[in-house]
Amino acid sequence: MLLAEQIKAGDRRALAKAITLVESTRADHRQQAAALLETLMPDTGKSIRLGISGVPGVGKSTFIEAFGNHLIKQGHSVAVLAVDPTSAVTGGSILGDKTRMETLAFAEKAFVRPSPAGKTLGGVTRRTRESLLLCEAAGFDVILIETVGVGQSETAVADMTDMFLLLLLPAGGDELQGIKRGIMELADLILVNKADGDQANAANQTLSDYRAALHFMKSRFANWQPTVLACSSTQDTGIDEVWQQVIAFRAALDASGELQQNRAQQARSWMWSETAEALVSDLKCDPKVKALVPELEQAVLDGKLPATVAAQRMIDTFKS
Ligand SMILES: Nc1nc2c(ncn2[C@@H]2O[C@H](COP(=O)(O)OP(=O)(O)OP(=O)(O)O)[C@@H](O)[C@H]2O)c(=O)[nH]1
Numbered sequence: 001m002l003l004a005e006q007i008k009a010g011d012r013r014a015l016a017k018a019i020t021l022v023e024s025t026r027a028d029h030r031q032q033a034a035a036l037l038e039t040l041m042p043d044t045g046k047s048i049r050l051g052i053s054g055v056p057g058v059g060k061s062t063f064i065e066a067f068g069n070h071l072i073k074q075g076h077s078v079a080v081l082a083v084d085p086t087s088a089v090t091g092g093s094i095l096g097d098k099t100r101m102e103t104l105a106f107a108e109k110a111f112v113r114p115s116p117a118g119k120t121l122g123g124v125t126r127r128t129r130e131s132l133l134l135c136e137a138a139g140f141d142v143i144l145i146e147t148v149g150v151g152q153s154e155t156a157v158a159d160m161t162d163m164f165l166l167l168l169l170p171a172g173g174d175e176l177q178g179i180k181r182g183i184m185e186l187a188d189l190i191l192v193n194k195a196d197g198d199q200a201n202a203a204n205q206t207l208s209d210y211r212a213a214l215h216f217m218k219s220r221f222a223n224w225q226p227t228v229l230a231c232s233s234t235q236d237t238g239i240d241e242v243w244q245q246v247i248a249f250r251a252a253l254d255a256s257g258e259l260q261q262n263r264a265q266q267a268r269s270w271m272w273s274e275t276a277e278a279l280v281s282d283l284k285c286d287p288k289v290k291a292l293v294p295e296l297e298q299a300v301l302d303g304k305l306p307a308t309v310a311a312q313r314m315i316d317t318f319k320s
């Protein structure tokens with residue numbers, strides 16, 4: 001397949017074209033995308049996959065710009081993808097403007113792709129997962145996935161990456177900034193960003209608050225203890241320390257086998273969520289089911305029919 005060869009050769013236009021293909025919902029495009037991904041599968045898996053999360057405005061894009069440029073200087077090649085559930089609603093995109101990644105977006109060894117628009121988080125994450133595989137086949141050795149800290153997108157991103165980075169704002173004494181415990185527990189590394197100027201002291205306070213808080217958290221991997229670092233994405237400080245943590249993380253989890261184990265489990269649960277989504281979508285398109293839906297939905301809305309009974313009736317109709 002020509003496109004596959006071009007991607008493997010590192011042709012960026014071919015990569016962009018392939019990502020457009022996996023983002024398409026047209027049935028023939030889906031088929032082509034599936035064939036392409038299957039062909040490229042042996043060439044995937046060689047990158048380190050990093051998720052970058054944090055509340056809007058914490059500085060994720062600015063951090064990625066600084067971090068990405070730092071990595072490129074060291075000879076790495078960096079792909080940046082995004083999972084943005086808000087784009088499903090507003091049609092916008094967190095990387096749409098690319099303005100916060102001015103230099104990175106145009107760097108030869110970087111590839112920056114905005115979040116795909118989609119109706120469901122499931123649809124958006126599938127496309128990002130597939131794009132990640134394509135970027136790996138194209139030879140990018142560090143993949144960064146930015147996500148806005150809202151809803152379930154953090155879990156979705158943690159489920160497709162090796163290491164999850166949570167960015168925090170400097171805020172002295174604040175009640176853990178309203179970050180949910182579940183999100184904290186996903187973090188393999190916590191970064192207090194904007195540790196510069198007036199905010200340097202507050203950043204130090206936040207750093208020690210969270211270091212203390214981490215003692216009471218369960219870490220995700222037996223062989224990795226999450227830490228907290230401070231950095232400034234605009235002043236370029238603490239950026240190399242972050243990379244050193246990533247290297248240490250990879251070394252520890254490679255040695256213990258947890259990195260591979262985690263990826264294998266991610267792939268398996270992805271298979272099942274794909275199966276579930278595809279089945280529901282087939283079911284919803286079935287003419288017999290379609291005819292039944294308004295009546296069943298109404299009965300459930302009116303409280304006349306238990307949801308479980310309605311569901312079973314739809315499934316029985318679909319199977320018959
Ligand atoms: N002082 C200072 N400002 C920063 C730093 N990092 C980011 N900012 C500023 O914070 C603002 C938000 O930065 P972004 O990188 O767009 O934040 P984001 O988390 O990507 O935001 P969303 O994509 O909207 O969720 C911008 O005005 C940045 O210039 C930093 O390290 N220090």
Ligand SMILES: [Mg+2]
Nearest residue numbers: 060061094095
């Ligand atoms: Mg951003």
